[in-house]
Amino acid sequence: MRPSSIARMMLALAALAVPESALAQRRRPRRPHPEQPAPTPDPQPTPDPQPTPAPGGGGDLVFTPGEGDPANPTPTPPPGGGDATAPGGQTPPGGGDLFGPGNTVPDVRPGRPPTAAERIWAVQQIYALRNRRLELQPSVAISMNDPFVSHTGFGLGVNYWVTNVLAVGANFLWFQGLNNRADVDFHVARSARLVVPINEYQMSASLNFSYVPVYGKFLMFNRFIFHWDIYLVAGVGLTRTRPIAVVDPEVRTFDFQNQILFNAGVGVRVFINRWFGITGEIRNYIYPESLENTTIAQNDIPVPAGGTPVMGSRQDPRTWFGPSSITDNVMVQVGITIFLPFSVSYRLLK
16 A cells, blocks of 8 residues: 555545544543542642543543543443433533432442441351360261171260361270171071171270361251261270180180280361261271181090199180281261360361
């Protein structure tokens, strides 16, 4: 394109822009915000600066110097331009501005601090604090991985929460009198002439550490909100067990023996209120177990009155025990939890 053609095109565009600029109305001075003091009038009135036409040319939307500044925003006039006037060219009450005293535009300036009524906390306070509280956990435990004998026990756990997610405590289980041989043990021994060594428990006690990695809440029936947490537990302790005489019950009798115990598990706690909840837990107790010897000694020498049994005979207790093995006793525990003290004190916003 030649330079002369470009010059003629620019002159034509300038001529078309002149009438549109002449029709642009002057913006009234902006009104002070209700929360800001009114500005002091200038004793020497100064002429209004020449308005700048809006991008794209034409229209009633104009910007004077200072508008568009984020630090000093002003309400935007209505679409269509200028002031709203009554029929006949008369100015309506309130100064003729559409945003008059009766039509005040709400303040939507960015960065304005919200009022107290407008504050909404995205992360609310924890419903039930555990920090520095004592927890009591009565429960019922049932063994899961021994098909020949069931071990049922009543337990009590005590935890002191050092922080809101870490606790140190103790756990106690009582089994004696609640061990039952399963029917499968009787039928296998009778039909297949196969005897499986089984054991019974008296008690177990351990020291544990608990850690809460996850906690939250859920909605039930679209009405009730329950808070929950998942915790990990591990510890070391002592257990007392003994074999049940099934190979040679006429002669053999066993006493309870102490064994070192290790345990680890995972549980879930659901709060009903701030101090009471329901717990469910699965824990594995690992310890070395002394089993009954499946072989009967051939020498059946009676023990003399007041004497000791002959070594290696059927009456010798040293021939009653077979090799020891590592036993995994998987227990499912269901119970309740009680936190002391009952009240919860919030000192800082969470």
